[in-house]
Amino acid sequence: MRLRLGFIVIMLVILSGCAAPAADGRIRVVATTGPIGDIVQALAGERVALRTMLGPGIDPHTYVATESDLFALQEARLILYNGLHLEAGLSRVFTAINRSGRIPAIAVAEAVPEALLLRWEEGDKVYDPHVWHDPQRWRYAVEAVRDALIAVDPAGSAIYRQRSEQYLAELQALDAELRALAGQIPPERRILVTAHDAFQYFGQAYGLRVEAVQGISTASEASAADIRALTELVVANRIPAIFVETSVSPRTIEAVQSAARAAGHEVRVGGELYSDSLGDPDGPAGTYAGMMRHNMQTIVAALAPAGSD
Ligand SMILES: [Zn+2]
Known part of the structure; x- marks a missing residue:
């Protein structure tokens, strides 16, 4: 009961908030994982104020939002998460945000075509969320981040397109380097x-x-x-x-x-x-x-x- 009440309070805070630009006018973006934050940083750089929720050593499967995360979510213009049930403890928060339609919350790993996803268990339709460990599959997440940034900041679209091309080229080179090592x-x-x-x-x-x-x-x-x-x-x-x-x-x-x-x-x-x-x-x-x-x-x-x- 306590959990349910806590959840309702949390959602009221998030959903009643108003996305505000950072003090210096930059767009506030919240990314859950480091690999997603890395894409945002490379594509948007100084145009956004980025908060990456899950720092070094943090396990996304069991993570639950802190009070300061909730304030950051409340103020965000764009929320980018992995999805595919990686952030299991945050899924209700993201579902509710998406239902409200107030802040776009995009599951970037879910942009990977279903045919390229590996199943969690034989026979079911739940997929392994760890797609960033293959740079070829992670390309789809880069494109999803690019498109999400363009949607909230159309003025930066040429920059996002150009930098995403560069990032994708770097992924390609990284993949070749890792293949040679392997x-x-x-x-x-x-x-x-x-x-x-x-x-x-x-x-x-x-x-x-x-x-x-x-x-x-x-x-x-x-x-x-x-x-x-x-x-x-x-x-x-x-x-x-x-x-x-x-x-x-x-x-x-x-x-x-x-x-x-x-x-x-x-x-x-x-x-x-x-x-x-x-x-x-x-x-x-x-x-x-x-x-x-x-x-x-x-x-x-x-x-x-x-x-x-
Ligand atoms: Zn894991």
């Missing part, structure tokens, strides 16, 4: 084991089989059976390294590591991957391209060297 991993080492199932698009793009302890969302706990199944896979394939994630507890990956050791196979933790958030804004993984590069370099360094098993 080519260094020998075929028998192409198994990526992570804490939660965020890398299926990445694996499909770069030829890696992906296995995770937890499912696509972090909302449900990994079971002892999940740990056991992953350990068997690691031991059977003599996998040299498995990976923790910056937005997920390392506990389950460490459990697989100790269980593999008990079964006589030494598996290293190959490093930290950015599954669902970018790194520190001033660090090398603080941009989308930097994050993708970090992930691939970390994976290649841990899986590629000969004789490491």
